[in-house]
Amino acid sequence: MQIKSALDSERLDNVEQDLRELGYHIIENVISPEEADEAREVIWKLIDEDIENGQDHSYGDGKIRRVWAIVGKSPIFRHFIQHPTVIAVWKRMLGEDVIASTFTANVVGPGAPAGGWHIDYPYWAMQSPFPEGSLTGQTVWMLDDFTVENGATACIPESHKTLRRPELGEAEGMESVVATAPKGSIMFTNGAIWHQSRPNNTDSPRVGLLGMYNRSVIYPQEDMPRQLSDEELIEESDVLKQLLGRTIPFRDPDHGRNYHRTEDGFR
Ligand SMILES: O=C(O)CCC(=O)C(=O)O
Ligand SMILES: [Fe+2]
Secondary structure (H helix, E strand, O other): OOOOOOOOHHHHHHHHHHHHHOOEEEEOOOOOHHHHHHHHHHHHHHHHHHHHOOOOEEEOOOOEEEEOOHHHOOHHHHHHHOOHHHHHHHHHHHOOOOEEEEEEEEEEOOOOOOOOOEOOOOHHHOOOOOOOOOOEEEEEEEOOOEOOOEOOEEEOOOHHHHOOOOOOOOOOOOOOEEOOEOOOOEEEEEOOOOEEEOOEOOOOOEEEEEEEEEOOOOOOOOOOOOOOOHHHHOOOOHHHHHHOOOOOHHHOOOOOOOOOEEOOEEO
């Protein structure tokens, strides 16, 4: 796989500024159309497997499909999760010790309704007002061209600055931007921005990947550390081990004087 070098510092400043002020930033053509097609094919195979195993997950009148835990399911997603462009952005926003929180596919099928305005984990699990600054960030990988008609993600600029979730119905009618870009592009968002997938009014599914990253002290949304076994990780990069939370010393049960509950009390 051809991986372009990470962003230069001027572009990174630009991304940071947009994420802080607007709450989103799009970089076009991070991967080639061929790489996007390859990943898209893998997602279809995984959907078939999920259906076969009775593990399929759909919502939005059964027209939006989610595939969970993709990092352990194909090497291509192990490349994507640690893509230098993505890691440069999240290290800048969330710290050098950034970790991954979840990596899934979201397939908005023909006729799908809007996904519903929301904020992302951990914000939806938190009481407002949220702390200022970034706790988490979303990475929307476009494996199809994202268009106004086919269910591209919509965001309400600057809504992350409210430091709260939208009330039911509050975001309807507010001015939003639609993340339209060619396949292979990425949209980065502040996890607290109000957003949703739009209705898909075309005959073709819109395939996206959603990679979330957290500050390392925030518990990941999915069980990232166990998506790859120790053996599978041997050949993998230090960055991937870090992202999966395998290198956080204070999560080691024996870290420091970490007493354990036994039958006779704490020892
Ligand atoms: O697939 C999309 O366009 C966005 C989905 C989303 O926001 C989510 O699942 O959290
Ligand atoms: Fe979301």
